[in-house]
Amino acid sequence: MHKHPKHSVIVIDNATFHKRNDAIQVIEQAQLNLEFLPPYSPDLNLIEKKWAQAKSIRRKFGYNPDKLFLYSKL
Numbered sequence: 001m002h003k004h005p006k007h008s009v010i011v012i013d014n015a016t017f018h019k020r021n022d023a024i025q026v027i028e029q030a031q032l033n034l035e036f037l038p039p040y041s042p043d044l045n046l047i048e049k050k051w052a053q054a055k056s057i058r059r060k061f062g063y064n065p066d067k068l069f070l071y072s073k074l
Contacts, residue, residue, distance in 0.1 A: 009033045013045050 010032050012018045018036075027034050042048035058068050 004030065004032060006031045007033060009035055011035045011037060013037045013041075013048075014039055 010027055012034070014036055017023075024034060037044050042052070054068060057063065058065070061067075061071075063071065
């Protein structure tokens, strides 16, 4: 497990799997503060831009997820 300074802040997006009670408990037990990004905040969550690019390529070429990451340069 990584060592973080006490009272560090963990910032995550609002994906359902990030809100699992077991994950939240681990963060709180490590004495870290948890903050969620606003519901739709692509400017604050840079991975959203890459996911938008991936979805666009997938639609354009009809790739399944395996082909998307095999053939694209994301």
